[in-house]
Structures are given as structure tokens and as C-alpha cells.
Amino acid sequence: MSTLGRTLDVDGARWSVVPSGFVTHYARDEFGLLFTRGEGEAREVRVVRFSPMGGAGRSREAAFRALSDAELRRLFRASQPGLRSPEAGYRS
Numbered sequence: 001m002s003t004l005g006r007t008l009d010v011d012g013a014r015w016s017v018v019p020s021g022f023v024t025h026y027a028r029d030e031f032g033l034l035f036t037r038g039e040g041e042a043r044e045v046r047v048v049r050f051s052p053m054g055g056a057g058r059s060r061e062a063a064f065r066a067l068s069d070a071e072l073r074r075l076f077r078a079s080q081p082g083l084r085s086p087e088a089g090y091r092s
Helices: 060-066 069-078
Strands: 006-010 013-019 031-037 044-050
Touching (some): 006 069, 013 060, 013 069, 031 060, 031 069, 044 069
Antiparallel strands (some): 006 013, 013 031, 031 044
16 A cells, blocks of 8 residues: 555545546546555445645645544545546556
């Protein structure tokens, strides 16, 4: 896991969360977060895009570190399953 990785408890389940590293054309304004739990066939991945506020010139890493657990839970609740997400490795 990335040194930036964090763990988060959501409704009794433990999730790992990391910035995705996937770059969109909005690279300066947003980035993806990957929430994962489990391994192998049981691995579950959820993805959400995050737009830091007031972060002009601030790195993705700094913006990610600045997120509170409550903010991460809010983003988790807005996340989508990663089955067809480029952030989670999907390729058409």
C-alpha cells in the first residue's frame, strides 16, 4: 500500500483508502480516491473523485492528508463500485 494509505471504519467494516494516481483532464482540480477491503475474489473496490477546496498549488498528497475521517466517510458514501472505473484498472 502507498505510504499515503489510510484506514477507515465505515459501518463496522474496515476500508483502506489511497489516492488513485489516475489522472483526468481535470488533474489540477480533482483526483480519485480508491476505497478497498478484502483480498482476491472477495476484494471490493469503490471509487470517488475528490476536488480539494482552497488548495491552489497544494499537492494531491497534502490535500489527501488534510481530509478528516468524517470527510472520508462522506466521500465513501458518495463512492461508486469500481467495476468499470479506470481508477480501479478497468480497460475497455
